[in-house]
Amino acid sequence: MFSNFKERFISAIVPDLPPLPGTGERSGSSGGGHHNSHGGRSRFGGGQQMPDKFPYARPPFLQLLTPDELRASADHNVRPIIVPRDINLLPWGTGYAECVNSGKSEWNEDQGAFCRQVLSDPEHKHPDLPYTYFGIFDGHAGYGAALAASHQFHHILHEKLVDCLELLLPRDSESPAGGAEGGKLNPTFPHPIYFQRRVTKDELIVGALESAFFNMDSLIAQDSDRYRDAGGCTACVSLFIDGKMYVANAGDSRAVLCQRKATLKKNQKEQEAEAGIVPDPLEANCYPVPFSADHTPETERERLLNVARLKPHLMGNQYVAMEYAKRPHIKDMGQRILCRQGTMRGWTYKTLTRDDLCIPVVNGEGKRSRLLGTLGVTRGFGDHELLAINTGIQIKPFLTPHPDVRQRDLTQVVCIPDEDNRDGDYGVLVMATDGLWDVSENDAVARTVFQTLSKYPTEKHRYTMVAQELVARARGKINDSGHWRLADSKAAATVDDISVIVIPVGQYYKEHVEWTQNYKRDLEAKRRQAQANMAQEAVNVLNGVITEEAHVVEEEEEGEVVVHEVAKTTPKKSPQPKKSVEKLEKAPEPEEELAPSLERVQLEDTATASSETPAAEQEKDNESNRDATTPRQHQAKGRKGKGKH
Numbered sequence: 001m002f003s004n005f006k007e008r009f010i011s012a013i014v015p016d017l018p019p020l021p022g023t024g025e026r027s028g029s030s031g032g033g034h035h036n037s038h039g040g041r042s043r044f045g046g047g048q049q050m051p052d053k054f055p056y057a058r059p060p061f062l063q064l065l066t067p068d069e070l071r072a073s074a075d076h077n078v079r080p081i082i083v084p085r086d087i088n089l090l091p092w093g094t095g096y097a098e099c100v101n102s103g104k105s106e107w108n109e110d111q112g113a114f115c116r117q118v119l120s121d122p123e124h125k126h127p128d129l130p131y132t133y134f135g136i137f138d139g140h141a142g143y144g145a146a147l148a149a150s151h152q153f154h155h156i157l158h159e160k161l162v163d164c165l166e167l168l169l170p171r172d173s174e175s176p177a178g179g180a181e182g183g184k185l186n187p188t189f190p191h192p193i194y195f196q197r198r199v200t201k202d203e204l205i206v207g208a209l210e211s212a213f214f215n216m217d218s219l220i221a222q223d224s225d226r227y228r229d230a231g232g233c234t235a236c237v238s239l240f241i242d243g244k245m246y247v248a249n250a251g252d253s254r255a256v257l258c259q260r261k262a263t264l265k266k267n268q269k270e271q272e273a274e275a276g277i278v279p280d281p282l283e284a285n286c287y288p289v290p291f292s293a294d295h296t297p298e299t300e301r302e303r304l305l306n307v308a309r310l311k312p313h314l315m316g317n318q319y320v321a322m323e324y325a326k327r328p329h330i331k332d333m334g335q336r337i338l339c340r341q342g343t344m345r346g347w348t349y350k351t352l353t354r355d356d357l358c359i360p361v362v363n364g365e366g367k368r369s370r371l372l373g374t375l376g377v378t379r380g381f382g383d384h385e386l387l388a389i390n391t392g393i394q395i396k397p398f399l400t401p402h403p404d405v406r407q408r409d410l411t412q413v414v415c416i417p418d419e420d421n422r423d424g425d426y427g428v429l430v431m432a433t434d435g436l437w438d439v440s441e442n443d444a445v446a447r448t449v450f451q452t453l454s455k456y457p458t459e460k461h462r463y464t465m466v467a468q469e470l471v472a473r474a475r476g477k478i479n480d481s482g483h484w485r486l487a488d489s490k491a492a493a494t495v496d497d498i499s500v501i502v503i504p505v506g507q508y509y510k511e512h513v514e515w516t517q518n519y520k521r522d523l524e525a526k527r528r529q530a531q532a533n534m535a536q537e538a539v540n541v542l543n544g545v546i547t548e549e550a551h552v553v554e555e556e557e558e559g560e561v562v563v564h565e566v567a568k569t570t571p572k573k574s575p576q577p578k579k580s581v582e583k584l585e586k587a588p589e590p591e592e593e594l595a596p597s598l599e600r601v602q603l604e605d606t607a608t609a610s611s612e613t614p615a616a617e618q619e620k621d622n623e624s625n626r627d628a629t630t631p632r633q634h635q636a637k638g639r640k641g642k643g644k645h
Contacts, residue, residue: 053227054147058082059112061089061096076103079484081471087461091116091132092507095463097471098499101435102484109139109233110433110499111150117158119165126169127519131241132508133157134501137233137381138253138433144230145220145382153237156215160208161241167204168242170519205241206405209248213381217401221384232383235403236292236431238503243411243512245429245505248403249292250379252434256292257408257505258446260424261285262416286450288442289427291406294434295379297362298369302343304378304398308361309342314398318391319372320358327363328356359391361398367438371398379403410509423453426506428466435498436474439486445470449502467502474498 058064063085064073073082079099087093091114100108112135119129133154139146161168213235220230234251247255262285297304301323308314308321315321325338325347336349337356350356364370371378372388372395379400386395415425428449436445452469456462476486476493484493 050226050228052144052147053223053230054144054151056107056143056147058098058108059096059150061086061112061114062098063089074100074107076100079475079478081468081475083464083468087464090114092504092511093460093463094134094504095461095465095467095502096500097464097467098497099471099475101497102495104495105497107143108497109143109146110435110497111137111139111143111146111233112499112501113137113150113154115154115158117154119161119168121165121169127522129169129242130515131161131239133237133239134431134503135235135237136253136431136433136499136501137235138251138435138497138499139231139233140375140377141383141386142229142231144228145380146233148220148223148230149216149233149235149381152219153212153216153235156219157208157212157237157239160212160215161205164204164208167199168201170242201242202244202407205239205244205246206407209237209239209246209405210403213248213250213401213403217381220382224384229385230382232377232380232386232399234295234377234380234433235401238429238431240505240508240512243409243509243516245408245410245508246405247291247407247429247431248405250295250381250401250403251377252294252296252437253432254290254292254294254434254437255429255431256442256445257289257427257429258449259287259289259427260421260446260450261287262419262421262424285424286443286446288446290442291408291429293404294437295404296367296369296376297364297371297378298366300378301362301369304362304371305341306343307398311397314393315358315361316391316393318358318388318393319361320356321361322356323360323362324356328352330357371395375399410505410512413509415506422506422510423504424450426504426509428453428463429503429505430470430500431503432470432500433497435494435496436470436500438496439474439476439491439494440470448473463502463504467500470500470502471498 056070058070058073061084062082064070064082072080079102081097081099083095083097084090087095090096094114096112098108098110098112113133114135115133117131117133119131121128135150135153137146137149216235223230234249234253236247236249236251236253236255238255239246239248249255293299305321305323308319312321321342323340328337332352333354335352337352338347339350339356340347359373362369362371363373367376370376372391372393374388375383375386375395378398379402381401383399384396387393388395410426413426415422430445430449448470449466452466453462456465459465473487474494475498476484478484484495485491486493
């Protein structure tokens with residue numbers, strides 16, 4: 001670690017280091033391969049160069065903030081290996097390391113990025129769903145496209161995930177409509193039960209990644225009118241969400257999952273030792289699992305030839321959609337030559353004509369294969385203004401940003417805690433640009449990963465040390481002649497930029513398990529709260545019913561009290577007054593006559609009641625009744641008299 005900082009400090013004071021891009025010195029210099037290869041454009045036809053959309057910088061988690069540190073990282077003579085100063089900036093102790101090329105381009109055109117985000121339900125019906133994204137971008141013909149992707153791709157991806165938010169968020173499986181509070185569905189975004197085809201979460205996430213790649217490429221095309229040509233870049237990203245790992249790749253960067261089998265038990269080791277079998281534990285137990293495919297003219301020859309066959313105007317009479325077993329020459333005119341056309345898998349003979357002397361759409365083999373004799377990758381972002389060498393034919397119609405997406409369900413991984421093999425069972429994902437894979441095989445990378453991890457079993461920076469070791473082996477050492485050679489052989493080391501991300505997948509799954517437990521705990525708490533609320537509502541309703549019934553009973557009891565009081569003062573009515581009352585209802589008299597008639601009824605009822613009492617009491621009652629009714633009768637007669645007059 002100290003030697004790296006020392007090298008950077010020494011290189012920072014070297015006077016012949018290149019100036020930072022965007023400065024006045026750069027506009028007067030050659031500008032490197034970025035602008036020369038595309039022909040630097042000027043705004044409004046003047047001599048002023050169009051600006052970059054983003055100023056040149058290294059990934060933010062490296063914390064190379066000063067111009068001197070940026071210049072030191074681009075020293076082609078020293079090629080320092082740069083690692084993060086603070087390993088806590090990357091989640092799960094993820095490792096990262098990079099180094100610049102040996103003179104291939106002026107600046108390091110690789111970029112790395114990561115982002116941690118949360119998908120939140122605006123209505124708070126479902127718990128938040130966290131996810132983590134890593135990306136690595138290898139620029140060519142400049143650093144602009146890789147820099148733009150590192151700043152913008154995760155925003156585009158987040159928007160795509162938000163679009164299908166309601167289907168990605170975890171739901172309560174016991175609720176028919178989803179969610180503990182469930183019941184209401186969004187009519188503008190129907191539930192999967194209403195789809196004609198079954199759409200899974202995996203397909204939604206894969207679709208979000210694919211559409212994000214296309215949108216990122218379109219955004220770079222839109223910016224070409226306002227900013228300097230960004231060139232192009234490959235893209236390799238990984239997405240960790242909902243206990244699963246998704247890897248999307250477009251280009252020749254690569255992602256490999258390094259795994260290791262569980263260590264043998266002691267008795268099994270003894271048996272193999274007795275049999276004379278002493279295998280190398282790392283050689284026998286480590287194995288890589290590719291999680292991406294390289295997209296080069298060699299691997300996509302069939303697709304490119306098919307595009308050329310279906311759209312011959314794209315070749316401009318300068319190329320031919322043929323593949324020859326031997327490169328044809330003018331001296332071979334009229335002779336038979338072995339070839340195949342378009343998507344043919346087999347070979348056939350044809351007579352060589354002048355048209356066959358055109359350049360093949362795909363020529364070369366392996367890493368030396370080129371599209372239209374110019375570009376070595378066939379998928380990625382940018383390259384909207386890239387023209388073929390010598391012919392000026394536009395290359396973009398043959399390219400595509402469509403990624404190859406692969407996934408792994410980490411919840412299905414069987415990991416026995418007693419074996420202490422979490423990194424081996426879940427694996428360590430190594431994402432790197434082609435600078436690593438040009439000189440390193442997948443098997444060798446897997447062995448290096450676990451060899452380094454075994455040296456640092458408990459250190460927090462162990463994954464950073466793995467990334468640094470991978471970069472160091474691919475970079476090699478400089479010899480007396482000034483050439484970079486691999487340490488374990490005299491073969492040439494890579495001359496390209498190298499960027500490596502080492503992701504401990506097991507650490508993510510551990511975090512996911514904790515999130516799942518918290519989610520279930522919160523869901524159970526919500527269920528209990530909902531049940532308590534329902535019970536409280538039931539109690540409130542019951543109390544309301546009881547209160548209403550009590551109020552009705554109380555009113556009824558008050559009515560009975562009034563009746564009893566009247567019964568005490570009023571004797572029972574005889575059948576005779578009822579008839580008189582009926583007569584009054586049938587033939588009502590004037591208001592003045594109504595009062596005396598009621599008084600007569602009362603007198604008759606009193607007389608009837610008094611007849612049922614004993615003889616002694618009856619006489620007293622009669623006397624009192626007479627005294628009470630006599631003045632009333634006089635008053636009634638007086639009223640009648642007044643009425644007659």
